[in-house]
Amino acid sequence: MTAMPKWADAVLVPLISLVIAFVISGIVILAIGEDPVAAMKLMVTGALGSTYGWGYTLYYSTNFIFTGLAVSVAFQAGLFNIGGEGQASLGGLGVALACLFVPWPHWSLALIGAAAMAALFGAAWAAIPAYLQAKRGSHVVITTIMFNYIAAALMIYVLVTVLRPTGAMDTASARFDPALKLPRLGDILALVGIPFNNRNPANISLLIALVACVGVWLLMWRTRLGYQLRAFGKSEKASVYAGINPVKITMYAMLISGGLSGMMAINTVMGEAQRLLLNSVEGAGFIGIAVALMGRSHPVGVLLAAILFGFLYQGGAELALWTTIPRELIIVIQALVILFTGAMDNMVRKPVESLFLLLQRGKA
Amino acid sequence: MDFATLIQILDSTVRLATPLLFACLAGLFSERAGVFDIGLEGKMLAAAFLSASVAAVTGSVWLGVLAGIFASLLLSGIHGLASITFRGNQLISGVAINFLASGLTVLLGQKWFGLGGRTPPLTGEGRFGPITLPFADAIAPIPFLGPIYAELISGHSALVYLAVACVPASAWLLYRTRFGLRLRAVGENPAAVDTAGVSVIGIRYSAVAICGVLCGLAGAYLALGLAAGFGKEMTAGRGFIALAALIFAKWRPWYALGATLLFGFLEAVGNRFPSIDLGLFAIPSQFVQALPYIITVVILAGFIGKARPPSAGGEPYVKER
Numbered sequence: 137m138t139a140m141p142k143w144a145d146a147v148l149v150p151l152i153s154l155v156i157a158f159v160i161s162g163i164v165i166l167a168i169g170e171d172p173v174a175a176m177k178l179m180v181t182g183a184l185g186s187t188y189g190w191g192y193t194l195y196y197s198t199n200f201i202f203t204g205l206a207v208s209v210a211f212q213a214g215l216f217n218i219g220g221e222g223q224a225s226l227g228g229l230g231v232a233l234a235c236l237f238v239p240w241p242h243w244s245l246a247l248i249g250a251a252a253m254a255a256l257f258g259a260a261w262a263a264i265p266a267y268l269q270a271k272r273g274s275h276v277v278i279t280t281i282m283f284n285y286i287a288a289a290l291m292i293y294v295l296v297t298v299l300r301p302t303g304a305m306d307t308a309s310a311r312f313d314p315a316l317k318l319p320r321l322g323d324i325l326a327l328v329g330i331p332f333n334n335r336n337p338a339n340i341s342l343l344i345a346l347v348a349c350v351g352v353w354l355l356m357w358r359t360r361l362g363y364q365l366r367a368f369g370k371s372e373k374a375s376v377y378a379g380i381n382p383v384k385i386t387m388y389a390m391l392i393s394g395g396l397s398g399m400m401a402i403n404t405v406m407g408e409a410q411r412l413l414l415n416s417v418e419g420a421g422f423i424g425i426a427v428a429l430m431g432r433s434h435p436v437g438v439l440l441a442a443i444l445f446g447f448l449y450q451g452g453a454e455l456a457l458w459t460t461i462p463r464e465l466i467i468v469i470q471a472l473v474i475l476f477t478g479a480m481d482n483m484v485r486k487p488v489e490s491l492f493l494l495l496q497r498g499k500a
Numbered sequence: 501m502d503f504a505t506l507i508q509i510l511d512s513t514v515r516l517a518t519p520l521l522f523a524c525l526a527g528l529f530s531e532r533a534g535v536f537d538i539g540l541e542g543k544m545l546a547a548a549f550l551s552a553s554v555a556a557v558t559g560s561v562w563l564g565v566l567a568g569i570f571a572s573l574l575l576s577g578i579h580g581l582a583s584i585t586f587r588g589n590q591l592i593s594g595v596a597i598n599f600l601a602s603g604l605t606v607l608l609g610q611k612w613f614g615l616g617g618r619t620p621p622l623t624g625e626g627r628f629g630p631i632t633l634p635f636a637d638a639i640a641p642i643p644f645l646g647p648i649y650a651e652l653i654s655g656h657s658a659l660v661y662l663a664v665a666c667v668p669a670s671a672w673l674l675y676r677t678r679f680g681l682r683l684r685a686v687g688e689n690p691a692a693v694d695t696a697g698v699s700v701i702g703i704r705y706s707a708v709a710i711c712g713v714l715c716g717l718a719g720a721y722l723a724l725g726l727a728a729g730f731g732k733e734m735t736a737g738r739g740f741i742a743l744a745a746l747i748f749a750k751w752r753p754w755y756a757l758g759a760t761l762l763f764g765f766l767e768a769v770g771n772r773f774p775s776i777d778l779g780l781f782a783i784p785s786q787f788v789q790a791l792p793y794i795i796t797v798v799i800l801a802g803f804i805g806k807a808r809p810p811s812a813g814g815e816p817y818v819k820e821r
Contacts, residue, residue, distance in 0.1 A: 274801055281743075292786050296786075425592070429592065462606055468599075471596045471598075478593070
């Protein structure tokens with residue numbers, strides 16, 4: 137059954153699934169009595185019509201690149217890391233600790249330190265589920281879901297009793313030193329003479345996310361470890377027979393995945409809020425699943441899918457602002473994308489496959 | 501802690517355990533047939549929403565329950581289509597269903613009622629009232645036994661008793677009927693069932709449908725019994741706690757009753773005592789809230805007995821040709 141060319145597998149099938157998901161979303165919008173075409177226009181102008189909109193779109197995309205890469209790395213190794221949400225919130229804790237308690241001389245050093253702490257905390261939160269999967273065969277899906285809830289409880293505890301400044305009303309940490317403020321995307325683009333709106337949260341973390349994309353690509357396709365991860369994901373039995381240590385690979389896959397999820401926090405906590413808020417992740421960990429599925433677990437695909445979801449997020453916010461369509465529309469679209477590009481993949485793949493078989497037979 | 505307080509906590513344990521029990525049994529049927537279901541949460545949420553909406557509009561609690569079951573069955577159908585017919589990844593399908601329910605309930609709620617995703621509060625015939633069991637008033641003055649019967653056992657809504665009745669019914673269906681034997685076999689070794697000339701697809705779809713009905717009851721009880729109407733994200737992770745209880749119960753109906761009562765008890769204690777002072781140090785309420793999840797991880801790790809899931813769980817069945 138290799139009748140399908142590579143491009144069809146990588147581009148055509150996800151694209152058809154995406155179109156189906158969007159058509160159904162359009163029907164949903166119609167069903168709640170709104171005009172899908174007008175809604176789409178509003179979303180496009182709101183998210184892509186100005187550099188202000190682009191700034192928000194790219195800010196959200198930065199989150200989704202990190203979480204999408206995180207899910208992808210685990211997927212490649214045959215593991216479903218559904219705990220991005222918890223790992224990212226722990227990453228936020230790492231960033232907050234780094235920014236609050238270390239006297240950094242310059243924001244650039246602070247960024248490196250905070251990113252390292254974010255990755256460390258995220259990876260640590262993935263470590264226990266990873267160990268239990270590797271050593272005791274506890275299903276990583278269930279344990280990571282449980283760890284999401286444990287993380288939520290832990291974060292409430294930490295914010296309410298430990299990090300909240302005395303006398304403060306809202307459950308958040310103290311503000312970071314203003315000197316640690318990260319350069320905005322507008323500032324960076326101004327250096328090369330591109331005018332870009334500066335009243336949006338897009339910041340230098342976007343560049344780190346892009347570096348992470350290249351890094352994951354290098355890791356997965358240019359190193360021995362990456363090869364082992366992918367081999368393990370394709371066939372556990374064969375890879376063990378070839379001398380790959382399953383415990384080591386499971387641990388590596390989950391630690392890298394957790395670290396990438398955690399690094400999302402430099403964008404939200406250090407780049408935007410400048411303090412640790414309750415629920416700073418806001419579902420980005422789960423969107424990583426949709427992004428990874430749509431991007432076929434490849435960094436290029438993840439990047440494109442992350443920008444698409446960034447657009448949906450910002451566009452959805454604009455919709456909620458100007459129409460009666462609630463923001464939850466985005467969750468419905470997200471669900472449909474996961475459903476059609478992930479779970480119902482075969483619904484599109486099988487007909488496309490037989491179509492190509494038919495075409496080949498026609499040629500022969 | 502005096503006796504009256506204990507009775508109150510146990511009373512609220514029963515209430516809080518009921519949705520967990522329905523959902524846990526729902527997951528049990530699905531997973532025993534080899535279809536993993538992490539979409540329990542979404543199905544409960546959808547059922548809670550539609551049951552509250554219909555009960556609010558019609559004023560009939562039982563029409564509400566039917567609507568809840570319908571909503572849950574619809575999502576079960578999607579799960580079946582994705583994971584049985586199209587042989588997709590059952591976990592991913594479950595995730596999609598959770599998001600679908602979470603988004604659609606608010607979207608439709610806002611459209612229908614314009615209350616920011618809530619449904620109008622239910623009163624009177626629109627929600628479940630307590631059922632007083634026979635002689636409750638007569639026995640109540642008797643010390644010790646009186647309060648246990650009158651307050652703990654009597655005075656719950658119909659769905660609570662239905663949930664408890666579902667436990668022996670499920671055990672009977674699974675272990676004493678031909679259908680139950682086949683259902684369990686499909687979860688362990690579908691090829692053998694297929695060889696015997698029984699439709700694997702058919703059995704799995706029926707299991708997923710039973711799961712849908714039970715999740716519908718769980719959601720309906722949440723909106724019509726425990727609360728008086730639907731609120732955004734009102735399931736609050738109960739679907740996942742039910743999943744945790746299912747693992748704790750090692751995929752067995754009677755154990756499921758025990759596990760859900762335990763988790764219900766933890767929730768009741770957490771509600772009653774925000775923090776527990778042990779003299780030397782205080783246990784924060786967040787720890788009590790996280791306890792079901794922590795217990796599940798410990799059980800999964802195999803430190804308290806080994807939980808073995810059905811062998812063919814999570815794998816689509818491909819018939820040989």
